[in-house]
Amino acid sequence: MEKKIVHVPSSTDLEELFREAHLAKHRAYCPYSKFRVGAALLTSTGKIYSGCNVENAAYPLTTCAERTAVVKAVSEGEMSFTTIAITSDVEIGYSGPCGACRQILAEFDLDLDVYLINPKNEMKMYKLRELLPIAFTPRDLQKPRAAHDIID
Ligand SMILES: [Zn+2]
Structure with a gap:
């Protein structure tokens, strides 16, 4: 059986990941909420894909930073991830990913x-399964x- 090589993030990787998340936040397009979010996703091959929130005048079409990063990575052929860093301008405590992004x-x-x-x-770290x-x-x-349920 072929052994899968997985890139284990080092503290340098995490520093770079955090930096990319902060940089992505600065590219946020959020004229309506003025709530900037940046995310950076580390693949198991050691690549980083970042994303920011991209709002729209038709509000429901807004895309979160985390989803932007996932879509960028997957569209480049990456589907194995070890770590995501998410940042906003919230100074006290942290902003967690929305429910939709947790599902994505x-x-x-x-x-x-x-x-x-x-x-x-x-920073504060969680396993996604905790969130x-x-x-x-x-x-x-x-x-x-089940082929049938109690009301069939
Ligand atoms: Zn979200």
Whole structure:
């Protein structure tokens, strides 16, 4: 069996990841909320894809920073991620990813390390599975399903 080589993030990788998240935040297009968010996603091959929130006058079309990063990575052929760093301008505490982004990330790996970082570069780390308990993932689509239920 071929052994999969996974890039284990070093502290230098994390510093670079945090820096990319902060830089992405500065590119946020958020004229309506004025709430800048930046994200940087580290692949298991050691590449970084960043993203910012991109708002739209038709508000529901807004895309979050985390989703921007995921879409950029996947569209470049990357689907294996070890870590994501997410930052905003919130000074006290941290901003977590919205529910939709937790689900988007769960598509790929519930063991993803999620670093929430603030402008002072203070951070808090969670496993994605902590942020999205009882997640619905591609595995759920593989589970056996009942042919009938009690109201059939
Ligand atoms: Zn989101």
